[in-house]
Amino acid sequence: MMQEAGTAETTSNGTAKQNGVAVEGGLRDIRSKSATPSSDITAANLMTLQQQQALQVARQLLLKQQQQQQQQQQQSGAIKSTKSSEKQPALQVPVSVAMMTPQVITPQQMQQILQQQVLSPQQLQILLQQQQALMLQQQLQDFYKKQQEQLHLQLLQQHHGSKQQSKEVSTQQLAFQQQLLQVQQLQQQHLLSLQRQGLLSIQANHNLPLHSLAQGVIPAELQQLWKEVTGTHVKEENSGSNNGHRGLDLSSASPVPPKSILLNQHATSNGQYGSHALKRESSALDEHTHHSHPLYAHGVCKWPGCEAVFEDFQSFLKHLNNEHALDDRSTAQCRVQMQVVQQLELQLAKDKERLQAMMTHLHVKSTEPKPTPQPLNLVSNATLSKTAPGASPPLSLPQTPTTPTTPLTPLSHHPTVITPTSLHSVGPIRRRYSDKYSMPISPDIGQNKEFYMNTDVRPPFTYASLIRQAILESPERQLTLNEIYNWFTRMFAYFRRNAATWKNAVRHNLSLHKCFVRVENVKGAVWTVDELEFQKRRPQKISGSPALVKNIQTSLGYGPVLPATFQASMAENSIPLYTTASIGSPTLNSLANAIREEMNGAMDHGNSNGSDSSPGRSPLSAMHHISVKEEPLDPEEHEGPLSLVTANHSPDFDHHRDYEDDHGNEDMLPDQARNFYLHPVKEPFGTGGLLLHIAWPGGIETRVDTCRESSTLI
DNA sequence: GGGGTCTTAAACAGAT
DNA sequence: TATCTGTTTAAGACCC
Secondary structure (H helix, E strand, O other), X not given: OHHHHHHHHHHOOOOOOOOHHHHHHHHXXXXXXXXXXXXXXXXXXXXXXXXXXXXXXXXXHHHHHHHHHHHHHHHHOOOOOHHHHXXXXXXXXXXXXXXXXXXXXXXXXXHHHHHHOXXXXXXXXXXXXXXXXXXXXXXXXXXXXXXXHXXXXXXXXXXXXXXXXXXXXXXXXXXXXXXXXXXXXXXXXXXXXXXXXXXXXXXXXXXXXXXXXXXXXXXXXXXXXXXXXXHHHHHHHHOOOOOOOHXXXXXXXXXXXXXXXXXXXXXXXXXXXXXXXXXXXXXXXXXXXXXXXOOEEOOEEOOXXXXXXXXXXXXXXXXXXXXOOOOHHHHHHHHHHHHHHHHHHHHHHHHHXXXXXXXXXXXXXXXXXXXXXXXXXXXXXXXXXXXXXXXXXXXXXXXXXXOOOOOOOOOOOOOOOOOHHHHOOXXXXXXXXXXXXXXXXXXXXXXXXXXXXXXXXXXXXXXXXXXXXXXXXXXXXXXXXXXXXXXXHHHOHHHHOOHHHHHHHHHHHHHHOOOEEEEEXXXXXXXXXXXXXXXXXXXXXXXXXXXXXXXXXXXXXXXXXXXXXXXXXXXXXXXXXXXXXXXXXXXXXXXXXXXXXXXXXXXXXXXXXXXXXXXXXXXXXXXXXXXXXXXXXXXXXXXXXXXXXXXXXXXXXXXXXXXXXXXXXXXXXXXXXXXXXXOOOOOOOOOOOOEEEEEOOOOOEEEEEOOOOEEEEO
């Protein structure tokens, strides 16, 4: 145990820390080490180009602002203090210029200038794109117009009121500072309020799949951005630029995102935020009185990147006021946090919309009255008759394969009604393994690879299945123990922590299951999968008992939803049980999905009999509309691009369903098909493919090579 | 309630 | 000696 703990420290890439920064940093490290290329490279490059363009625009605006500011200085005769300007770092000049120039600038320009101060071009590019989506820019413009007019008036008054330039400059600066401070304080109040909301939001959604942000600014990038920002200011502090009075330090006046923008940012995703801002302020004060603070938990300061430990709440408050006071550093941190929250909210809004559409879609489907709920030639009409008409098997967890915000894996038992609650069972909560039995592990991993890689969610597979998958994915179908470890950590964020636990479990499973064979190799001992042994367990117990079915499903990876009738059908048809081995191969293609779909169709029947032995379904089936229809199938009834009537030649298995490839593949199988039978003839350890012979009416056969993802007429 | 499966924890031994 | 690897046992949870 102690040894394993040590292993955890050395093999988890330092991700044992639960704070976001550490975790994300670890993820990034792992990603960079992973040989798997990112699928977002093209999109990322495109985004980078767009961001660079935006950056150029921002820089041009900065130059214009500088030029205009210089011209205005000459015209007004105002003497700027060269001393003060020289003091400011080059990067801060645009900010000061932007704030001090009594010229009206657009909110976009303002924001660009503001952010130019503390963020790198890449960071700025990201932020710029997000800022451009804001809607209350006109209000901001008006706000700043007024502020700048006041500043300008004050400047002129002070300018004419004094004849001594040095004194004039100092007076101007003081006025500027006062005005800026006033504006900043107003903005900061809103900023902190919103930032606090953002923190609460993040804490409340601690298990939010971070991968969901892959489409936008991924957390890792934000964390990196955050680190850079923090690092920048740490350097500034170390260089002594901070005078110790951060709250009043205007030497490097860093503007705060305008409050109107801040409000808008939340209003875009939640219209209640703005209206409740004051309430939250007051509630926050109440919380303070009870020694509860959103930025304080378990004696640790929750300010991003801080994590300072305090013995009591008062110390924390003191720390908060001193270390996180109103200054450019804090505002920059707030901006970053704001972006994080905004991204989360945007992503959440997208996913909510998607979820709503999916639920609506599935609700319509599930409530559609089936013309005839029972297919022909069903083996178990008695069991099927238990299914009420129209009570098609509910789809447990609908998700789109393109955005694995949550895994495409049904983690809960079939809910009668799909509710958001039923969909929120994602998380490290240990699920009963009957769920896992139903997982076709390879397709699921394929569909949810990004999700599992980036989200600390326990994969719904058994250790044995995962080990087998790891070994089968290897080129030589053999891995050392350490390589298996690496596969686990590479493929699943969940296994990047608690290494002592799961590594022990891996070793335990390797030793326990006969299907894992240890082979002495040149480079040491490697583990292989004895597929026959892996499959043998199933026929050994084939006796029609539930245990048999469960074992079959476990071995197949299709779970207990696979009805015994279909197993019997497979046995009769001499369909090798290693069919799924090819499915588990990297060459999985859409036709393998067809096989799964076929099985899922059978599963549907199994589910419809009300048996408790069907708690889960393939995640793919969850994405497809599957329904039982009476033959002949009316093409008009089909909503999907592909209408396939299948009638297994087995007398024990005959069902009809709609089929729609999850990739929209319409030409996979002709809809005139009346009979087809899976005839896998390949060996699973060969090319990893699967040959299927599909017999069509009229003696036409289609041979499908899953390796080549092609089909040819014979 | 019993059997089976799976996870987790732990102890132990041999190899490196 | 420390760590890794592999085996084994036990307990508990869950499902049928």
